[in-house]
Amino acid sequence: MAPPLIQARGLVKRFGDFTAVDGIDVQVRAGEAFGFLGPNGAGKSSTMRMVGCISPPSSGELRILGMDPVRDGPAIRARLGVCPQLDNLDPELTVRENLTTYARYFGIPRRVARARATELLDFVQLSERADSKVEPLSGGMKRRLTIARALVNEPDIVLLDEPTTGLDPQARHLVWERLFRLKQQGVTLVLTTHYMDEAEQLCDRLVVMDGGRIVAEGSPRALIERHSTREVVELRFAAESQEAFAGKLDGVGERVEVLPDRILVYVPDGDAAVAEVAALGLEPVNVLVRRSSLEDVFLHLTGRTLVD
Amino acid sequence: MTQLTREQARPSLPRVPALAVFEYHLIGYRRTWRAGVFSSFLLPTLAVLGFGVGVGAYIDRGVGGVSYLEWIVGGLLASTALQVAVGESTWPVFGNLQWTKIYFAQRSAPLRVNDIVAGHLAFVLFRVLTSIVAFLLVTGVLGALRSPWAVLALPVAALLTLAVAAPGFAYAAVVDTDSWLAMLSRFAVIPMTLFAGVFFPVESLPLVLRWVAYATPLWHAVDLCRAAVLGVAPQWSVAGHLCYLAVWAAAGWLLARRAFARKLVV
Structure with missing residues (x-):
């Protein structure tokens, strides 16, 4: 080489x-x-x-x-x-x-x-x-x-x-x-x-x-692949603090990250997770299913986002 | 990319890297040289008319046996070199570091700090020498030069340029705001021009101020230029003058190199 x-x-x-x-x-x-x-x-x-x-x-x-x-x-x-x-x-x-x-x-x-x-x-x-x-x-x-x-x-x-x-x-x-x-x-x-x-x-x-x-x-x-799941569900709740809802998501997805304005749920299958959230009776104002990105890798590794 | 340029544009190093830097400054000057040339001819003309003919009319006896015009030409010549050298070695250097960051672009090319400083200094030298050639032409045509030895004012102006521009580079690279550049003009260039024997002999000054005048690089260039223009021996030894100016140039070069390295190598 x-x-x-x-x-x-x-x-x-x-x-x-x-x-x-x-x-x-x-x-x-x-x-x-x-x-x-x-x-x-x-x-x-x-x-x-x-x-x-x-x-x-x-x-x-x-x-x-x-x-x-x-x-x-x-x-x-x-x-x-x-x-x-x-x-x-x-x-x-x-x-x-x-x-x-x-x-x-x-x-x-x-x-x-x-x-x-x-x-x-x-x-x-x-x-x-x-x-x-x-x-x-x-x-x-x-x-x-x-x-x-x-x-x-x-x-x-x-x-x-x-x-x-x-x-x-x-x-x-x-x-x-x-x-x-x-x-x-x-x-x-x-x-x-x-x-x-x-x-x-x-x-x-x-x-x-x-x-x-x-x-x-x-x-x-x-x-x-190493540091994140295949998909991510982004949930935005109407309340002031997203934190309160994070506890209620227990059991959904492999990992949850709480950001000031939204909650990220790391899952293999986004649509299935959205159905689970609905089944829990939670009503987010905004739901987005997307592929994992390097941003998620960075967030996982450092606990912070890339661009403030 | 075509094969031709691919082969010929392969990385190599310029034989004299500072020359490439000099060439860059010349190309920039192509945009403004007309205004520069105009003032190069206009200023000596006005100076000769104003100081030589105008002020000279009040000085019946002349100075040391020559007319005031003939006496002052050598001093004006040296002070012109000083003005151009300081002007070209302060604001442009400051701008290349703080505003356009041109030096940083040069630093990413295979140039060393020495090449960047030397190439720009060469351009300052070029600017001064072209101005002095114009000055000699104008004053020669107006009959203000007494001796053909006047051409020796050119190497003197060159040495004065290095003696003030090299420290000027260092100064402009060290200061952090441009108001320091205006101070340099106010507290160094103008007093030097007034008291270093350009307009009246330093012997007219009280002893203390006379030694201040002797300490300035300008006075040494004034004495040499005046001697050349009049075709007489200078007041001091030629070697002494040249050595003194060379010390300023050498010290300035070392300071400039260090100041540039501090900015460009971090």
Whole structure:
């Protein structure tokens, strides 16, 4: 088996007294789409910065493309594509110039940089805006341009830190679709997200992070199978407190989670459970049967929801 | 992707990474250079007319045997270099760190902190030197330059630029709000311009202030530029001036590198 592109063992990042990443083990293999799923403050971005070779690890071992990020930073970064959480495009330059100037940092000849910019703008569907300034572009367009910029050096690994945070649903889907295309082309993707649907759609394998640690690892499907039931029944009761009704659900489903606004009942068969609830004489104002998601996995593992 | 670009766009490293950074700043400048060039020519013209011809008319005896216009040109030249160098090394650096975050984008590419600082510093140098070339052209045409040695003002302006822009980079990278940048102009650039021998000889100052003037990098550049423009020997030794400015540049470079690393490597 080929050696992993990213290999971390006992990786730690501290800022003063605060430990942002608390000893994680990660392996990412070529061609994989790998995700870090977790809420804000879980240590995802700190991990990404260490992988991006702009943040030296406090302790532990980290190898990227077989190299040491502290010693071989420029050589590794030459083969990475980075899409940061906040766009850092040059608003004064044109869309095309943002790509061509960035390509020069990788020693790409000007003529090749121009050809590459044209191809990439086509890929992220910004060809028509090639010669307009970046400033007036929408959030989704800027994000697609940042992704194009991350691809300018034909990277071996593309790092995407919260690639769709702050985008409206339509713009998100457009970004997902482009990232999916990259995945199909065999590009190794490493992304962080606090959106479970993003993780489910894009990631072959992911780790769930909480408080700087990895609390679970596997494919989205495997994680759901291991840590949740097949289906979930969401019940909303009219009363102020959902808590009072939770006690009455004894015996229904394998597990019950009480949230401030609703109760989640974990069951193999949702419709059967709804019938059981009715048989108990309970009358929720709202009933929803759905498949288990990574959100449920996270809730089960940490007792908290992903997005507050 | 076509095969051609796939092959040629393979990751490598630029031979001189700082040059790629310099090139980036030049491309940004292409949008604004016209306004820049205009003011580069306009300012020396106005300065020569206002100070040289206007104020000079009241100074019958001139200064040290030359007309006031001829005397002041060297000082104005150095202070122009100072203005441009400080302007280009404070607000743009602050903006690239705090607003557009351009430096962070550069940091994700295979550039080192040194490349990012050196490439931007090279651009500041370019801005100052083009302004000084314009200044020499205007003052030369107006007949305010007494000696062809005036071209030596260019390397002096270059060294002054490094002596003030490198610490300027460090300062702009350390401060957390832009009001500190306005303070730098108010409490460093303007007093320096007024008291470092640009408009009147520092010998006119009381002894204490005279030593303050000697401590500023500007005075050393003023003395050298004035000597070059008049074609005479400077008041101090040339080597002494150059060494003093070089110390400012070297210390500034180290401080700038450290300040940038603190922001960009976390």
